[in-house]
Amino acid sequence: MIARSTEVIVALDRELQPPLYAKRGLALVRGEGIWLWDADGRRYLDLMSNYGVNILGHAHPRVTAAIIEQASRxxxxxxxxxxxxxxxxxxxxxxxxxxxxxxxxxxxxxxxxxxxxxxxxxxxxxxxxxxxxxxxxxxxxxxxxxxxxxxxxxxxxxxxxxxxxxxxxxxxxxxxxxxxxxxxxxxxxxxxxxxxxxxxxxxxxxxxxxxxxxxxxxxxxxxxxxxxxxxxxxxxxxxxxxxxxxxxxxxxxxxxxxxxxxxxxxxxxxxxxxxxxxxxxxxxxxxxxxxxxxxxxxxDSLIPHSADVGAHFLRRLRELEHPAVREVRGRGLMLGIELKSRSTPVLKAMQERGLLALPAGTVVVRLLPPLIITREQVDEAVAGIAAALDAA
Incomplete structure (x- = not known):
């Protein structure tokens, strides 16, 4: 496949589809574990897992091997x-x-x-x-x-x-x-x-x-x-x-x-x-x-892992006590940050800092990371979220 820039891919995406989605201006071309890369080579920490789909992250070796083996049969x-x-x-x-x-x-x-x-x-x-x-x-x-x-x-x-x-x-x-x-x-x-x-x-x-x-x-x-x-x-x-x-x-x-x-x-x-x-x-x-x-x-014991790391994520977000945040709630690795104003500016600021998350309603930042996320990656995410809240 011919390599194309994010700008070219995004333009084609808009031109060839009906306008049903709120576009993010990114062209994602590769993933590995909890990371995604765009067409220009920039890396992003995935806190959305494609609306909760990629619970094992991207290109997981066991799933990839199973797909290849079954496709051959x-x-x-x-x-x-x-x-x-x-x-x-x-x-x-x-x-x-x-x-x-x-x-x-x-x-x-x-x-x-x-x-x-x-x-x-x-x-x-x-x-x-x-x-x-x-x-x-x-x-x-x-x-x-x-x-x-x-x-x-x-x-x-x-x-x-x-x-x-x-x-x-x-x-x-x-x-x-x-x-x-x-x-x-x-x-x-x-x-x-x-x-x-x-x-x-x-x-x-x-x-x-x-x-x-x-x-x-x-x-x-x-x-x-x-x-x-x-x-x-x-x-x-x-x-x-x-x-x-x-x-x-x-x-x-x-x-x-x-x-x-x-x-x-x-x-x-x-x-x-x-x-x-x-x-x-x-x-x-x-x-x-x-x-x-x-x-x-x-x-890989990912069900208890999601409970443990999710509780750590929830605690770290609440400890921010950021003035822009009304409430943080959730269970396991399904978390929401309710803001006092619209979430779009914060989501954009997060994306600029290499973090991908989702809206939920108009004032909530929704976090649905892959279940393989570690405590260290959670801490990195919280630091980026804090910076985005400050900037938005």
Whole structure:
């Protein structure tokens, strides 16, 4: 491939795509571990892992080897046929899932995993109404968008979406009042990500479990962003709660597109044959990458590591006591810095200093680093964040 400058690549990127994304003005061409490089050779500390995807960092040797080996054998295998690597991946995934989740539908993304969960809830209950949380984000296809609360995503499609009621996150009383005989499911993120990193109180998740049982509705946890990142395999395990359906994607294959909707035996038994499907879902390449990712998380003890280093990161950020910061919150390596003004100037100042992070809402800097980050790299990141806060 002909080498091109950042300027040329960025210009082509803008010219050849519809204007759907807020562009960062960077052309990333290479990654290794926790580092990324742009087309001009500048290095960046990755504190975003591609929206939480690259949990093992970039070009991880185990995942790379698994991809190369599987690509040389078989790339595609429809789920009407069994696959050796798919079977091994499902065994590994369900072994670490919350107790009681014993089946999995495989797809290609987080939105697809949520879309499947909603369809399965409708099919299993015969009901159509969804209860979701304000500030929640569950994807942008029409089914998942019904559960997503943010108006900017919903308004262009008003009148097309499934019936959904949005209640305050963490409020047991309003959740109780929202449930009735028409409710198919409640869908919640154990930690709200897109809106600003808001961990749910454990008692709220436990109440949601009990209330849905009483109402004959299903409980769906959207762990697309939270899985593996909060110091447990799944964030709902902190509260000891097993949902009826659990959605996971993003970090599941460390960058190879994959989604999974985990479910109980009861839900699986209630689904009519052919109610849903996916041509590319569960393909051998994605499953090989997913298996290598899950094995690495276990062998390298990255779940307890994320709890330890995440607590260090949270403490160091709070110790800054910077006047521009309103609050620092999060769980494990899913952290948010809420500012007293818009986050964009701080994100730009961080990027200028070689740190890449994300917005969440309008005033929160979202930190989703690879789980391989060390305490020393955290300290380097905190120093850069402090400098960016001073400069913004």
């Amino acid at each position: 078989l790339l595609s295998c429809h789920q009407s046929f069994a696959s050796d690597v798919r079977a091994a991946f499902l065994e590994r995934l369900l072994a670490v899932a919350p107790a009681g989740l014993t089946r999995a539908f495989l797809s290609n993304s987080g939105t697809e995993a949520v879309e499947a969960a909603l369809k399965f809830a409708w099919a299993a209950t015969g009901r159509r109404r969804i209860v979701a949380a304000r500030r929640g984000y569950h994807g942008r296809t029409l089914g998942a968008l019904a559960a997503t609360a943010e108006k900017k995503y919903r308004e262009p499609f008003a009148g097309l979406l499934a019936e959904a009621e949005h209640v305050p996150y963490g409020d047991i009383g309003t959740l109780t009042a929202a449930l009735d005989e028409h409710t198919a499911a409640v869908i919640l993120e154990p930690v709200q990500g897109e809106s600003g990193i808001y961990p749910a109180p454990d008692e709220y998740l436990r109440a949601a479990r009990e209330l849905t049982r009483q109402a004959g509705a299903l409980l769906i946890f959207d762990e697309v962003q939270t899985a593996f990142r909060t110091g447990a395999w799944f964030a709902c395990q902190h509260a000891g709660v097993t949902p009826d359906l659990l959605c996971v994607a993003k970090g599941l294959a460390n960058g190879v597109p994959i989604g999974a909707t985990l479910m109980t035996e009861e839900i699986a038994a209630a689904l009519p044959a052919g109610v849903h499907g996916s041509t590319f879902g569960g393909n051998p390449l994605a499953c090989a990458a997913g298996l290598a990712t899950l094995e690495t998380l276990a062998v």
